[in-house]
Structures are given as structure tokens and as C-alpha cells.
Amino acid sequence: xxxxxxxxxxxxxxxxxxxxxxxxxxxxxxxxxxxxxxxxxxxxxxxxxxxxxxxxxxxxxxxxxxxxxxxxxxxxxxxxxxxxxxxxxxxxxxxxxxxxxxxxxxxxxxxxxxxxxxxxxxxxxxxxxxxxxxxxxxxxxxxxxxxxxxxxxxxxxxxxxxxxxxxxxxxxxxxxxxxxxxxxxxxxxxxxxxxxxxxxxxxxxxxxxxxxxxxxxxxxxxxxxxxxxxxxxxxxxxxxxxxxxxxxxxxxxxxxxxxxxxxxxxxxxxxxxxxxxxxxxxxxxxxxxxxxxxxxxxxxxxxxxxxxxxxxxxxxxxxxxxxxxxxxxxxxxxxxxxxxxxxxxxxxxxxxxxxxxxxxxxxxxxxxxxxxxxxxxxxxxxxxxxxxxxxxxxxxxxxxxxxxxxxxxxxxxxxxxxxxxxxxxxxxxxxxxxxxxxxxxxxxxxxxxxxxxxxxxxxxxxxxxxxxxxxxxxxxxxxxxxxxxxxxxxxxxxxxxxxxxxxxxxxxxxxxxxxxxxxxxxxxxxxxxxxxxxxxxxxxxxxxxxxxxxxxxxxxxxxxxxxxxxxxxxxxxxxxxxxxxxxxxxxxxxxxxxxxxxxxxxxxxxxxxxxxxxxxxxxxxxxxxxxxxxxxxxxxxxxxxxxxx
Numbered sequence: 001x002x003x004x005x006x007x008x009x010x011x012x013x014x015x016x017x018x019x020x021x022x023x024x025x026x027x028x029x030x031x032x033x034x035x036x037x038x039x040x041x042x043x044x045x046x047x048x049x050x051x052x053x054x055x056x057x058x059x060x061x062x063x064x065x066x067x068x069x070x071x072x073x074x075x076x077x078x079x080x081x082x083x084x085x086x087x088x089x090x091x092x093x094x095x096x097x098x099x100x101x102x103x104x105x106x107x108x109x110x111x112x113x114x115x116x117x118x119x120x121x122x123x124x125x126x127x128x129x130x131x132x133x134x135x136x137x138x139x140x141x142x143x144x145x146x147x148x149x150x151x152x153x154x155x156x157x158x159x160x161x162x163x164x165x166x167x168x169x170x171x172x173x174x175x176x177x178x179x180x181x182x183x184x185x186x187x188x189x190x191x192x193x194x195x196x197x198x199x200x201x202x203x204x205x206x207x208x209x210x211x212x213x214x215x216x217x218x219x220x221x222x223x224x225x226x227x228x229x230x231x232x233x234x235x236x237x238x239x240x241x242x243x244x245x246x247x248x249x250x251x252x253x254x255x256x257x258x259x260x261x262x263x264x265x266x267x268x269x270x271x272x273x274x275x276x277x278x279x280x281x282x283x284x285x286x287x288x289x290x291x292x293x294x295x296x297x298x299x300x301x302x303x304x305x306x307x308x309x310x311x312x313x314x315x316x317x318x319x320x321x322x323x324x325x326x327x328x329x330x331x332x333x334x335x336x337x338x339x340x341x342x343x344x345x346x347x348x349x350x351x352x353x354x355x356x357x358x359x360x361x362x363x364x365x366x367x368x369x370x371x372x373x374x375x376x377x378x379x380x381x382x383x384x385x386x387x388x389x390x391x392x393x394x395x396x397x398x399x400x401x402x403x404x405x406x407x408x409x410x411x412x413x414x415x416x417x418x419x420x421x422x423x424x425x426x427x428x429x430x431x432x433x434x435x436x437x438x439x440x441x442x443x444x445x446x447x448x449x450x451x452x453x454x455x456x457x458x459x460x461x462x463x464x465x466x467x468x469x470x471x472x473x474x475x476x477x478x479x480x481x482x483x484x485x486x487x488x489x490x491x492x493x494x495x496x497x498x499x500x501x502x503x504x505x506x507x508x509x510x511x512x513x514x515x516x517x518x519x520x521x522x523x524x525x526x527x528x529x530x531x532x533x534x535x536x537x538x539x540x541x542x543x544x545x546x547x548x549x550x551x552x553x554x555x556x557x558x559x560x561x562x563x564x565x566x567x568x569x570x571x572x573x574x575x576x577x578x579x580x581x582x583x584x585x586x587x588x589x590x591x592x593x594x595x596x597x598x599x600x601x602x603x604x605x606x607x608x609x610x611x612x613x614x615x616x617x618x619x620x621x622x623x624x625x626x627x628x629x630x631x632x633x634x635x636x637x638x639x640x641x642x643x644x645x
Contacts, residue, residue: 021099023071024179028186030067034060071184089273090328090422092225092266093321094212095205095259098198098250100139101177105132108172112165117479118493127475131157138199143209151206152470155199160474160482162192167487180248181205182255183316187247197243197251203465204235204259211266216273226270227463233263234463249316258307258317260462262325265300267460269328272297275457284350287343288361289457294336296454301329323410324419327403331423334399336452337392338430340365344389345437350379366450386437391449393434400427480547481514484537490574494539495531500565502526506558513551515539518570533572540569 037060041053109128110121138154141147165172175188176195187194211228215221240256249255272293279286308314308322350358359375370378370388378384404423407413414420479485499506507525511517515537521528539547541557546569549557558566 020071020096020184023067024099024184024186027067027071027184028179030060031185067184089216089418090269090331091324091416091419092208092212092229092269093262093324094208096181097141097202097205098181099179100198103132103135103174103176105174108174109165112172113479116167116487116490117485119479124476124478127478131161131475138202141202141206143206143213147206148203148210149470151199151203152465152467153472155196155203156467156470156472157475158192158196158199160472160476163482163486163488164474164476164479165487166192178248181250182318183249185248189247193243194247197239197246200235200239200465201251204232204239207232207235208263216270217277219274219277222270222274222277226267226274226460229263229267229270230461230463231465233260233267233460235465236260236263237462238464252312254310254313255316258304258313261300261304261307262321264460264462265297265304265325265328268297268300268456269332271456271458271460272332282346284343284347284354284358285361287339287347288365289455291336291339291343291452292365292455293457294332294339295452296456298329298332298336299454301325301332305329318412320410320412323406323413327407327413327419327423330399330403330406331426333451334396334403334426334430337396337399337449338426338433340449340452341389341392341396341430341433344385344392345433349382349385355379364455365453367453368450370450371447387447388449390434390437391447393430393437394446395449396430397427397434400430477548480539484515484571484573485547491571492574494569494571497530497532497568497570498565499526499530499532499561499568501561508532510538510551510554513554514548515546516549516551516554532568532570536570536572538568538570540567542567 033056037053037056041050044050044053106125106128110124113119113121113124134154134157138150141150171190173190175190176192176198177186177188178194178198179186181201207228211225211232214225214228216225236256236259239251240253240260243251244253246252272290275290275293279289305322305325308317308325314322355376358379362375362379370391372378372388373381373384378388400423404427407419407423474482484491502525504522504525506527507522508518508527509520511519518527518532518534518536518538521532521534538554539545541554542561544557546554546557
């Protein structure tokens, strides 16, 4: 079975996750104390008591504040998640995994198996324990492909758990507890959708950690980082589109929207780094391209910064993230002006042959046309190029200084030497270029350079999770094919019927397989005498379990009956009595994804809505997922293989 990584292995990351778990528990405790104190405050009329409680409340609140600051510092420990290579890369923002409490499903599932399925719950202990071990392992996934597969495997198992044990009309009575990734606040819900959503969140978070740890000084490392951040964006986006009313802030639409944008920006930053790596040549057009790529990165980080400073988001996004994003938008704006300047100042003026191509690139380069001479004159006159280059550098230096100023406002970021180094290196580089092209006899006032038009050669993709890449087998397949033996179907207790074969056989027609259906009963025949009905499913023949048996296997078992006759176990689905219903049932079953899905969807949704508005809406992606389930289509083409026996 799958293993999570050892939660006690004292890696830097697991120490973080440990501290995170400890802070989560303390926040939980303080919040319980606060709730108790608030109730007492409301209930009492005694002044003395009120004063004592008010004091306790302020104490608890300041404790909570300190814990949240500690958690914020953890959420900002980006250096732990970065790679160990020598080269300097700007840190990326990874997310911590959501923590969950242990869950004991042994009793609830055993009870449901005996109540609903009429089987001995104790016979399924092995499967239940295997499921619980898988859940335990997925709490500490390793930070690689195997860890992602572990989360996917558990996520896919939840599809079967849902179909088997979560009837549309009644709750299983267990609560799923998860802590908010950003605030550490605990939430719990009975809806399995909350468990699914939290696992999906962790798939996204694990991708961010994998992306942040890549060595981005090499091309393979950059490509892996791009892939990881695109998949993280895909997971958060999928969560946003398929879930609503999550009980915790990190899974609210506003928060997920912010995370998707943050991941897209991190992809765009990697694309810029990739361009600098691939385009080592220092020609004019390459430098224009770098300037436009940098402007594009600035653009997407500005959007993330706007999103993070919205009213209902800014309170719980770590201040260090907001600052980092703001710093990056200023930093990349500075870089766009720097590359524009060196394109103009370090590259020779255009020759007549190069002019058309350079003019074409330069026409779309600025947001507004620079003042001064025509493009043609500008490109061919070194002095005019130097003037415009100097204006770009002046703007670059202003922006570098702004980036450093904002960086200095956040005490957590001030501890990050690596970011400090990157900013000050870029600043010094622009300053030295400025002093190199600045002539003492310059009497002109350096103009204001227009901004650079953002443009990228590689647009970030949002890559949705591909759940089918991890194949899983229904742990509870012994309960029988899901087409019949599911949480939403009800059936009467199994009946054992003794049949003798008459001159005309048993007197029934059979159809389909897994399980085989009695499609017709001949009046006055042996089957009718024994009390078999049209629409019954055969689940055993002479004590041999036939729930999963194919048509031909059941026929073979019946044919090998001697004088003494045969004992058949059958069940009747509730609501399927009578000939019409059996056909309807068969039709519904055979159209696996059609009727079945829409019924499930509608009944679940109306039920969920009626319960309470805050429940998570149920998954809407059922039809796609049923492809990989390991049971066959319930019925072969209806009517084709019907035969008299």
C-alpha cells in the first residue's frame, strides 16, 4: 500500500509542518476558550464577572493574534521550499498543506454495511482499515510525483466511498475536520465534498512546493517549475469551479481566484527567466523582447497585488506575500526599462538593411510613442538612442528604489537575503549603466520614457488535474457492482428460492450480467411457482456468489443442476417491482452516464440546498470519472442476449 513520507523525519519541511500542526491546535484551543468566554459574557449580568471575562477575552484575542503572526511567518518560510543550488533565483511563493484530524470510519462503515447492504460488517474490516491507512498516508505526501499520486489515489477512492456509503437522504454521521492553510482556523463538515475539496487543495499546494524547489538556473528546472505552477493553477481553478460555500476561507472563491492568479504570475516569471537563459545573444531585437517579457511579468503581478488587497482577501493573505508580489511588480517594471535602455545604448545604430525589421518591432514596443524624432531617425541616430535610453534608465532606477523601499517595510522579507541580493544587484547594474552613458555636457532635461508594451511568447496555461492518470480499484468491490449495490439504491432482503427444472426448463428469461437480471417469468412455470419475479437480480447460485458473474457463467451454473434442483439467491430493488419498472431500470442502468448522472445530480443538489445554504455543493464531474471505475457496464445491449431457460 502507498506510504506518505515519515512525518517524524526531521527534514526542514516536516519541522515546518509540525510547527504548523502545533499552531493549528493552539489556535483551535484559544478559539474554544473564546467561544466559552463570549457565551459567559452574554449570559451573565454580574458586573464583576463581566469584567473578569472581558479581561480574559482580550487575553485570548491577543494570543490568537500572536499565533496568527507565527503562522504567517511559517507561511512565509519560502526559503525552506527553495532549491539548494548556488545560483541566485528570486524566491517563489509556495503554500503549506492543509492539516486534517484523524478519522475513524471503522464503526460507521461497518454499521452501514450491515444495515444497508445486509452483509456482515466485520467481514469488511480489512477494506475499511486499508482505506483509513490510505487517508493516514495522504496527510504527509512526499514532495514529488509519488506524493501527488498518493493524493490523487485517495481523491479517486473518495468517488467510490461516496457512491457506496453516502446515501442522498442521510448523513454518515462523521465529521471531516480540516485546518485553513492560511489562517490555521479549524472547520468541519459532514459533507464528503469538503474532504474532496481539501484533498484537491493539497494537490494544488503540493504542486506549488514542487515548483518552488526547482533549480531555475537550468532549462530542465525552469520547465519543471512552469509545469508545476501551471498544474497548481489548474487544481485551484478546478476547485473554484466545482465547489461553492466552502466553510474555510482558503477555499472561498475570492481566495482561490487570488491563488490562480498568483500561480499564473509565477509561471510568467519563469517564462521571463527562460527567455534570459535561451536568448544569450545581445542583439537589439532580443533585448526588446526581454523588455516586453519583463513588462508582462509586471502586468500579471500588478493584477495579483490588486486581488490580494481587495477588502475580503487582504485580512488573511500573509502580509509578506502581498509585499513580495508588490516588490516583484516594481522590480519587473524596472527591468523592462533597463532592457529597453540597453537595447538602445549597447546595440549599434540600425543599418539600412536592418531598419525595416527594427522599425516594425519598435512601432509596437512602447505603450505610447516616445516624444522626439521619427522612429527612422531615432533608430539610426546614436545620440537620439542614448537620450531615450537615458530616460528609460532614469525610470528603471526610480522603480528599483521603489521595490527596495517596499521590501524594507516587511520584517519577514527583510530576513530574506536572497531577494535583497537580487534587488540590489539589479539596482547597481542600472546605476552603473546610467553613469556610463551620462555625459557631463548633457544640458537636456531627461524626458519621461513611456512604458513598455507587455508581450509574451509563451502564455501560461491553466492545467486541470488529470484524475484518470492514477488508476484505482474500488476497495469495496466485494459489495457487488455499483450499478445495483450503491448507497442510493434500496432493495428488499435477499431471498433464497429452491427451483426444480420442469420439462420446459426453469421457466424464466435472463438478461445482462454483473448481476444477471430475471427479465421475464413464464406464468405457471417453475420460476413463477417458486415466487421469482421479473426484475429480480440473481446474486447467488447454490451458495456461490454471482453478483459479479457474467451471463454465461450463471447459465452454466444453472444448466449443471441435477435432479435435486438448484438454490438461487435473489434480490428485488425497491421501487422496481413489476414489468415496466424493470425495463425502466435496465434502460437507466445501460445509459450509464445519462439518466443516472442527472438523477444523482438533481436529487443530491436539492437535498444539499434544503439542508443548509452553507453545505458544499456536490461534485459535478461524475460522468467523466465513471470511465475509470473498475466495474463493467451494468447491462449489455438490452434485449440482445435474452434467452429462455
